[in-house]
Amino acid sequence: MTKAVLITGGSRGIGRATALLLGARGWSVGVNYAHNLAAAQETAAEVERAGGRALTIAGDVADEANVIAMFDALERTFGRVDALVNNAGIVAPSMQLADMELARLKRLFDVNVLGAYLCAREAARRMSKDRGGAGGAIVNISSAAARLGSPNEYVDYAGSKGAVDTMTIGLAKEVGPQGVRVNAVRPGLIDTEIHASGGKPERAAQLGAQTPLGRPGSADEVAETIVWLLSDAASYVTGALLDVTGGR
Template sequence: MAKVALITGASRGIGRATARLLGAHGWSVGVNFARDEQAAQETVRQVSQAGGSACAIRGNVADEADVIAMFDVLEGALGRIDALVNNAGIVAPAMPLADMSVTRIKQLFDINILGAYLCAREAARRMSRGRGGAGGLIVNVSSVAARHGGPNEYVDYAGSKGAMDTMTIGLAKELAREGVRVNAVRPGFIDTEIHASGGWPDRAAVLGAQTPIGRSGSADEVAEAIVWLLSDAASYVTAALLDVSGGR
């Protein structure tokens, strides 16, 4: 029987690349999206083309009822969940913290922190052996911004990813004896659409050239790290923060 994964924010970027790669490994994938159903269906098509199966699942990760419903729909359509890729996240236009509105900060924290925690909590409830689950895997998609702080650009975004890192470490220790491994990847300058939403479409290419490796990364390269963490090859890895950042 195929393993089953839920990927939040899987209609584009790292989420889509991970879904496609899991499909190539024979997984069944729940493709979560918030608004763009057409893009989510394109991800479903790519997963199927790669050799897996998939379904699109609408849901706002910052809404508790939506999160519970997402997991219910996934299990009804594809079977018991084996893995969560906690990928959904947003960024806002670059500016110093002193210029940020409370509306902006709250919206970003609702998606990037509350959403990540709600999805991880629901996965923990369903996967934990002590609660009737069969174990499982959680990979959180963080950012090296958690280390660098995002000064003059995204201090709010960087802080939200710092919260995800802390949750990764603590939850991994909570769930280790429950048969659940919890890890995070921390991408650097990755060439995805998220930079355009921050007002600088070429950000990854321009700043990636300044990294030790001399270029930006691709969503597919991050997906490879995520899928490794979801594999049996990483069976002794939990509470790890894996940088995928070209040495930055």
């Protein structure tokens, strides 16, 4: 039976690359987006060209009603929820914590922490066998920033991803007995649009050259790791924090 996955922030970057790879593996993919409908529609079309089924789903992960509606839409269209790629996240311009305003901090933690927790909660409610589900898998997208701290750049972003790591470990222990595996992928310097949104479009290329592998990573390389964690090949992997950092 075809499996169905919700990918938050699925219209660009790592989310988009994961959607396309899962489409090529025959999955039904819910492509969540917050603002850019055109990008989500383009991603959905590419998923279908790759061999999967696709649905675009609008929603702000920091809004509880939106999150519930996203999962409802996936179930209405595909009849089931087998997996969540908890990918939606934001970053703000580089600066020291001492210079950050409350509005920035609140929005970042609302999306990156509250949003991740709400989506994981809803997935656990629907997939856990003791709640009527059939089991499944959650992959949370964290960041190497969680262990590096991102000083002078994004201490707030790093802290938000630290929360995602902790949630991954705790939730894996809660829902493992109910047939749900929970893991996190921690990308390093990946060549995606998120660096430009932080005001440093060349950041990945510049710092990636300093990694042991001598280059930044690609969204496709992270997607391969995510798809493996969702697959039966990773059937005994849960509670793991898997770095995709080129050795950084």
